[in-house]
Amino acid sequence: MSDLPGIVITGASGRMGQMLIRTVSDSPRARLIGAVERPGHAWIGQDVGAAMGGGDLGVTVSDDPLELVAGAHAVIDFTAPDATVDMATLTAQARVVHVIGTTGFDDSHLKKLEAAARHAVIVRAGNMSVGVNLLTQLTKKVAQALDEDFDIEIVEAHHNQKVDAPSGTALMLGEAAADGRGVLLDHVSDRARDGITGKRERGHIGFSAIRGGDIVGEHDVIFAAAGERIVLRHIATDRAVFARGALKAALWGQGRKPGQYDMIDVLGLNDN
Numbered sequence: 001m002s003d004l005p006g007i008v009i010t011g012a013s014g015r016m017g018q019m020l021i022r023t024v025s026d027s028p029r030a031r032l033i034g035a036v037e038r039p040g041h042a043w044i045g046q047d048v049g050a051a052m053g054g055g056d057l058g059v060t061v062s063d064d065p066l067e068l069v070a071g072a073h074a075v076i077d078f079t080a081p082d083a084t085v086d087m088a089t090l091t092a093q094a095r096v097v098h099v100i101g102t103t104g105f106d107d108s109h110l111k112k113l114e115a116a117a118r119h120a121v122i123v124r125a126g127n128m129s130v131g132v133n134l135l136t137q138l139t140k141k142v143a144q145a146l147d148e149d150f151d152i153e154i155v156e157a158h159h160n161q162k163v164d165a166p167s168g169t170a171l172m173l174g175e176a177a178a179d180g181r182g183v184l185l186d187h188v189s190d191r192a193r194d195g196i197t198g199k200r201e202r203g204h205i206g207f208s209a210i211r212g213g214d215i216v217g218e219h220d221v222i223f224a225a226a227g228e229r230i231v232l233r234h235i236a237t238d239r240a241v242f243a244r245g246a247l248k249a250a251l252w253g254q255g256r257k258p259g260q261y262d263m264i265d266v267l268g269l270n271d272n
């Protein structure tokens with residue numbers, strides 16, 4: 001039996017789940033020990049590699065995470081908010097690192113994750129790519145440097161299967177911009193515009209979402225003033241960037257104190 005950290009992937013058949021199965025099973029630094037899907041899913045009972053259309057990986061897809069989690073070093077979870085909160089109860093009981101890429105949480109979900117993080121290491125980020133996490137730091141710096149003569153607008157584009165808006169990444173970028181300005185995002189966020197909206201409010205941060213085709217994930221942070229405009233942009237063309245970040249987080253989390261961490265911690269990008 002190898003000493004490499006054992007990783008369970010939940011949401012195994014999903015767009016990110018399949019990318020994570022490939023990333024972990026190809027990695028020389030970790031081993032895939034479990035694959036979880038929701039009860040009733042067609043993949044339950046099949047080898048996950050075969051279900052993905054390739055060779056067997058020696059891991060059977062299960063709808064019963066309890067035993068798998070107990071034997072794991074980390075769970076990587078890109079599923080849905082309710083499923084992630086349920087999983088957090090198990091990872092907290094088992095004291096297992098829980099890497100959360102899921103987006104679309106409401107306040108009650110976030111409170112439950114906070115409670116779970118008293119016992120488990122949780123690494124959660126709306127975007128696990130190096131590029132976006134660097135972009136959040138740049139966004140904060142630019143927002144710090146400019147005054148409210150510059151209107152901040154965040155535009156995001158994703159594939160037509162995405163169920164939440166604004167994207168987790170857009171919210172991270174919004175938080176970074178608000179932080180740079182020394183305000184709370186909740187106090188200045190404009191999430192929707194339709195009809196006679198009135199003029200744009202000075203100091204607000206606006207969000208717009210595009211959904212279409214197979215767009216992996218694109219984000220612009222626009223600082224628009226009279227006569228000039230700065231645009232900070234990230235374009236993801238391959239979900240592998242998210243999966244590589246998630247595996248890095250799972251390995252980084254080993255042996256850490258329980259608590260909530262993000263990819264800024266994992267990547268060492270903290271500037272204060």
Ligand SMILES: NC(=O)c1ccc[n+]([C@@H]2O[C@H](COP(=O)([O-])OP(=O)(O)OC[C@H]3O[C@@H](n4cnc5c(N)ncnc54)[C@H](O)[C@@H]3O)[C@@H](O)[C@H]2O)c1
Pocket residue numbers: 010011012013014015016017036037038039041078079080083100101102103104125126127128129168242
């Ligand atoms: N943080 C990041 O870097 C990042 C990157 C990409 C996607 N995401 C987020 O990850 C999530 C998943 O995205 P996706 O495109 O892979 O979606 P998807 O719909 O393709 O996959 C989600 C999978 O979760 C499974 N699932 C649902 N409930 C479950 C349960 N109780 N137990 C086990 N599995 C369950 C579904 O059956 C599905 O296979 C979304 O919230 C998305 O926004 C985050």
Ligand SMILES: O=C(O)C1=N[C@H](C(=O)O)CCC1
Pocket residue numbers: 103126127158159162166167168169170216217
């Ligand atoms: O495909 C998705 O869904 C993505 N979700 C994350 C988000 O909400 O920002 C990251 C990009 C892809």
